[in-house]
Amino acid sequence: MYPLLLIRYGELSLKGRNRKTFEDLLLTNIRSRLMGVPHGPVTKTFGRIYLETRGNWEELVARLQSVFGIVSVSPVLRRDLDLEAIQEGASLVIQDSQGSTFKVETRRPNKAFPLTSPEISHALGDHILRNFPHLTVDVHNPDLILHVELRKEGAFLYSKIIPCLGGLPAGSSGKGLLLLSGGIDSPVAGFLAMKRGVRIEGLHFYSYPFTSERSKEKVVELAALLAPYNARGSLRLWIAYFTEIQKALQKSSFPTLSITLMRRFMLRIAAKLAQREKALALITGDSLGQVASQTMESIHVINAVTSEPIYRPLIGLDKQEIINLAMKIGTYETSILPYDDCCTVFVPKNPATRPRLEQVLAAEAELDLEGLVQEALEKTELLEVNRKG
Amino acid sequence: MRNEIYLDNSATTPASDEVMQAMEPYWSIQYGNPSSPHLRGVAAEKTMNACRSQLGSILKVNPARLFFTGSGTEANNLALQGVANIPYFRRNPGHIITTPIEHPSVLNVIKHLEELGWSVSYLKVDGFGRVEPQEVAELLQPDTKIVSTMLVNNELGTIAPISEIGRIIEKANAARQHKIIYHVDAVQALGHVPLDISGGKVHLCTFSGHKVFGPKGIGLLYAHQQAQLRPILFGGNQEGGLRPGTENIPAIVGLTKAIQLAVENLDTNRKQLYALRQELIGGIETIPDAGINSPGDGAPHLLNASFPGLRGEVLVHFLEQKRIFVAMGAACSSKKKGVSHVLESIGLESEAIHSAIRFSLAPSLTLDQIRYVVYSLKETVEEIRNIYV
Numbered sequence: 001m002y003p004l005l006l007i008r009y010g011e012l013s014l015k016g017r018n019r020k021t022f023e024d025l026l027l028t029n030i031r032s033r034l035m036g037v038p039h040g041p042v043t044k045t046f047g048r049i050y051l052e053t054r055g056n057w058e059e060l061v062a063r064l065q066s067v068f069g070i071v072s073v074s075p076v077l078r079r080d081l082d083l084e085a086i087q088e089g090a091s092l093v094i095q096d097s098q099g100s101t102f103k104v105e106t107r108r109p110n111k112a113f114p115l116t117s118p119e120i121s122h123a124l125g126d127h128i129l130r131n132f133p134h135l136t137v138d139v140h141n142p143d144l145i146l147h148v149e150l151r152k153e154g155a156f157l158y159s160k161i162i163p164c165l166g167g168l169p170a171g172s173s174g175k176g177l178l179l180l181s182g183g184i185d186s187p188v189a190g191f192l193a194m195k196r197g198v199r200i201e202g203l204h205f206y207s208y209p210f211t212s213e214r215s216k217e218k219v220v221e222l223a224a225l226l227a228p229y230n231a232r233g234s235l236r237l238w239i240a241y242f243t244e245i246q247k248a249l250q251k252s253s254f255p256t257l258s259i260t261l262m263r264r265f266m267l268r269i270a271a272k273l274a275q276r277e278k279a280l281a282l283i284t285g286d287s288l289g290q291v292a293s294q295t296m297e298s299i300h301v302i303n304a305v306t307s308e309p310i311y312r313p314l315i316g317l318d319k320q321e322i323i324n325l326a327m328k329i330g331t332y333e334t335s336i337l338p339y340d341d342c343c344t345v346f347v348p349k350n351p352a353t354r355p356r357l358e359q360v361l362a363a364e365a366e367l368d369l370e371g372l373v374q375e376a377l378e379k380t381e382l383l384e385v386n387r388k389g
Numbered sequence: 390m391r392n393e394i395y396l397d398n399s400a401t402t403p404a405s406d407e408v409m410q411a412m413e414p415y416w417s418i419q420y421g422n423p424s425s426p427h428l429r430g431v432a433a434e435k436t437m438n439a440c441r442s443q444l445g446s447i448l449k450v451n452p453a454r455l456f457f458t459g460s461g462t463e464a465n466n467l468a469l470q471g472v473a474n475i476p477y478f479r480r481n482p483g484h485i486i487t488t489p490i491e492h493p494s495v496l497n498v499i500k501h502l503e504e505l506g507w508s509v510s511y512l513k514v515d516g517f518g519r520v521e522p523q524e525v526a527e528l529l530q531p532d533t534k535i536v537s538t539m540l541v542n543n544e545l546g547t548i549a550p551i552s553e554i555g556r557i558i559e560k561a562n563a564a565r566q567h568k569i570i571y572h573v574d575a576v577q578a579l580g581h582v583p584l585d586i587s588g589g590k591v592h593l594c595t596f597s598g599h600k601v602f603g604p605k606g607i608g609l610l611y612a613h614q615q616a617q618l619r620p621i622l623f624g625g626n627q628e629g630g631l632r633p634g635t636e637n638i639p640a641i642v643g644l645t646k647a648i649q650l651a652v653e654n655l656d657t658n659r660k661q662l663y664a665l666r667q668e669l670i671g672g673i674e675t676i677p678d679a680g681i682n683s684p685g686d687g688a689p690h691l692l693n694a695s696f697p698g699l700r701g702e703v704l705v706h707f708l709e710q711k712r713i714f715v716a717m718g719a720a721c722s723s724k725k726k727g728v729s730h731v732l733e734s735i736g737l738e739s740e741a742i743h744s745a746i747r748f749s750l751a752p753s754l755t756l757d758q759i760r761y762v763v764y765s766l767k768e769t770v771e772e773i774r775n776i777y778v
Binding site (some may be wrong): 199211212213246247250 | 702703705707708709710776777
């Protein structure tokens with residue numbers, strides 16, 4: 001019933017000079033996300049975006065709900081600039097809304113219309129009260145608001161405001177490299193980075209044959225689930241060859257440090273790859289204190305291998321909050337599939353929760369750091385993962 | 390020959406050439422539905438009847454009491470739930486005797502029946518999964534209605550004493566008005582151990598096509614006259630109304646051919662399988678600390694062994710790189726976290742459970758291939774143990 005969607009973006013309007021760039025990027029992202037679904041033109045006017053539907057507004061809204069930068073969407077009814085037609089439209093919108101109290105809010109950018117805004121609100125309020133006996137007016141705290149805008153193109157009416165993701169348009173910030181395991185946390189970290197406009201690329205550490213082919217497929221699947229949120233609807237996924245490092249670590253004479261050492265290797269490889277690929281930050285799923293490698297001491301020692309910025313969007317979230325987000329994003333079901341990744345196959349019985357840097361350096365003195373990192377990078381493969389649908 | 394050594398024949402087998410040839414015409418030439426009144430349907434019905442009577446003579450049972458199902462799992466469900474669905478039992482749930490090492494398609498059906506009010510006793514198993522038939526007599530209660538034991542255990546190869554158990558039940562039934570139904574899951578037994586269900590001591594017996602070089606998607610349930618079953622699926626009148634759904638003629642033809650070959654070649658195949666198994670046991674015994682979990686008098690195609698110090702899963706992936714395919718625990722439970730219920734039931738230590746591998750053989754394998762497997766196994770176990778110091 002709604003021929004039009006009104007798309008609102010908030011924060012962008014604050015961005016001064018860059019505003020046009022941001023708006024254009026948002027438009028591009030919207031158009032890209034809508035590919036494959038029938039729709040009309042997407043146009044930008046006065047800080048809002050309008051999308052013409054093809055009778056499938058719900059399907060279009062579902063797509064828009066995965067586009068960062070959109071604050072909310074309203075399905076809009078359009079009527080001729082004629083009071084009777086507007087009243088008829090108002091009835092339809094009210095019928096499609098829920099609540100027992102209402103008010104009418106009118107804006108009249110088109111001053112050619114003979115009635116003033118308060119007069120229109122009044123006329124429509126009367127009309128609604130007459131036709132919907134269960135409704136009463138409440139101007140302070142109404143259950144529903146009928147919005148009416150009188151523009152050159154006609155009268156726009158809507159009541160629904162469907163919240164969307166907010167954030168900044170995908171790709172508006174720069175490139176970041178997400179350390180993507182098969183777990184619950186790292187996809188959520190990637191999601192939050194994308195929310196702030198980061199174009200992410202994934203990096204997975206693959207330890208076959210210590211882990212199975214299925215564990216890699218699972219990571220590819222997670223990447224595909226993140227892809228719709230990412231710039232261009234796809235995600236580059238680097239699969240780093242981690243087997244030799246795992247073997248070397250198992251031989252270490254400091255078994256309780258193996259997780260710390262493993263994480264340091266991961267960051268070394270990630271930092272080198274980020275420099276090569278010109279990514280501006282590493283992104284990890286660390287949440288403070290969740291496991292041995294995420295204590296402040298561990299993070300301190302692990303972080304010491306690189307000066308690249310590391311974003312940890314989950315640092316302050318509880319596990320349940322992360323799980324809730326993973327469910328909302330749609331990665332949870334895949335994350336809990338029980339294929340071992342290297343973090344679960346190699347967990348020592350008593351990992352150190354307070355590793356000391358001197359110890360760690362002593363343990364690493366046994367290893368051919370340079371050679372192992374070099375080999376891992378050389379044998380890294382790149383997959384282009386596209387969103388599904 | 391394929392450039393691989395497949396030792397996971399208890400998970401599934403490739404369809405044999407004879408089976409493929411036998412099935413070939415029934416996909417697109419003789420494609421009829423046996424329920425159709427025209428000639429195409431009549432031809433299909435004739436084929437199905439011929440298969441059923443052929444299976445009757447091979448298994449030495451009344452063909453009218455053979456029912457085709459969609460899988461071995463479905464046949465087990467139909468056997469147990471089919472009894473429980475009898476109106477009298479729906480009102481008066483009885484008592485079931487089974488073992489803790491049954492296939493999940495039996496154990497989980499019984500768990501479901503417990504929710505419906507049935508009570509369950511589990512026979513004790515020794516360190517090799519063997520039961521003491523006399524214990525069945527001790528566990529019998531006045532309201533015992535079902536005894537269910539698998540003939541060959543799918544993880545260990547342990548053979549259950551079904552003739553002795555059958556005799557005990559027969560004796561008990563002589564004095565009972567409501568007879569005890571004896572169900573035997575023979576899915577892993579077919580083609581590997583001699584099987585005689587003609588004597589009337591076994592009332593329900595389950596078979597599957599794809600474990601004996603037949604097609605997937607077909608199972609068979611034999612139900613003795615005494616075992617009156619009710620359907621668990623509802624629909625058309627196929628299989629005497631017990632198992633509705635258009636008959637899968639190609640699979641029925643394939644199953645018949647597969648069972649025919651399995652029974653015809655039983656002696657030759659067993660000889661070959663025993664020789665292969667002996668070679669494998671001899672080889673494994675030369676690997677330090679390796680332990681055989683299967684009983685010496687088990688089925689000839691199955692061997693379960695542990696290699697303490699490593700994880701079964703890792704061994705599976707290392708061997709697959711050498712194109713050798715083995716299973717960890719049981720194929721059906723490998724996707725789940727947690728350990729095999731069978732290996733746990735026989736009291737194996739955690740280390741032995743986690744490092745367990747199942748080899749399941751096929752008669753087409755050669756001694757040279759087994760020697761190569763032993764050689765690779767030795768090399769791999771040593772390699773992995775060297776990694777995990």
